[in-house]
Amino acid sequence: DTGVSQDPRHKITKRGQNVTFRCDPISEHNRLYWYRQTLGQGPEFLTYFQNEAQLEKSRLLSDRFSAERPKGSFSTLEIQRTEQGDSAMYLCATTGPRSWYGYTFGSGTRLTVV
Amino acid sequence: AQTVTQSQPEMSVQEAETVTLSCTYDTSESDYYLFWYKQPPSRQMILVIRQEAYKQQNATENRFSVNFQKAAKSFSLKISDSQLGDAAMYFCAFREGAQKLVFGQGTRLTINP
Numbered sequence: 001d002t003g004v005s006q007d008p009r010h011k012i013t014k015r016g017q018n019v020t021f022r023c024d025p026i027s028e029h030n031r032l033y034w035y036r037q038t039l040g041q042g043p044e045f046l047t048y049f050q051n052e053a054q055l056e057k058s059r060l061l062s063d064r065f066s067a068e069r070p071k072g073s074f075s076t077l078e079i080q081r082t083e084q085g086d087s088a089m090y091l092c093a094t095t096g097p098r099s100w101y102g103y104t105f106g107s108g109t110r111l112t113v114v
Numbered sequence: 115a116q117t118v119t120q121s122q123p124e125m126s127v128q129e130a131e132t133v134t135l136s137c138t139y140d141t142s143e144s145d146y147y148l149f150w151y152k153q154p155p156s157r158q159m160i161l162v163i164r165q166e167a168y169k170q171q172n173a174t175e176n177r178f179s180v181n182f183q184k185a186a187k188s189f190s191l192k193i194s195d196s197q198l199g200d201a202a203m204y205f206c207a208f209r210e211g212a213q214k215l216v217f218g219q220g221t222r223l224t225i226n227p
Contacts, residue, residue, distance in 0.1 A: 045214045
């Protein structure tokens with residue numbers, strides 16, 4: 001297990017369609033975070049899980065967004081009725097018991113809504 | 115709410131020279147962690163260096179070092195002997211305890227050969 005894996009790497013969708021992204025964490029990492037990053041900006045926090053429990057959601061996470069982490073393993077982020085403003089890089093990051101060491105990030109999923 | 119400010123949207127440096135990237139943050143807490151992350155073009159974010167607020171000694175990782183000024187809430191990154199591979203977006207990030215990372219806006223670093 002060499003890192004955090006995100007799938008797909010790129011997604012192009014038409015406005016109004018639903019999309020789902022997946023993140024597979026490092027196996028011993030119990031905390032999993034989703035961030036959104038627009039071009040030239042820093043990542044913005046969306047939500048975070050400790051094991052299977054979703055502990056915090058940002059106000060950026062409208063009711064069109066939902067995230068799950070069944071059994072505390074992989075996580076999915078779903079966006080319903082996509083809008084052009086949803087176009088961004090969606091980053092997953094995980095951390096383990098020694099969380100002060102920082103996060104390990106995945107390569108991200110780049111979403112383009114046309 | 116915690117905020118992180120990077121006042122330099124872009125910086126450039128000649129190869130082999132030294133460059134310093136600035137970061138300030140705002141918090142009322144005394145115990146927290148600070149990080150610098152590097153994001154090369156189209157590649158994933160990687161940790162460059164970290165600093166615990168309770169440690170007075172500045173962190174160093176090979177050519178990378180920080181100047182942590184707790185009273186001033188400043189956390190700058192110094193890159194010595196700059197290399198072409200250092201070209202990237204650099205993000206300063208702040209974290210309290212087990213909470214989320216809060217990122218700055220980033221500084222795009224260009225290395226001139």
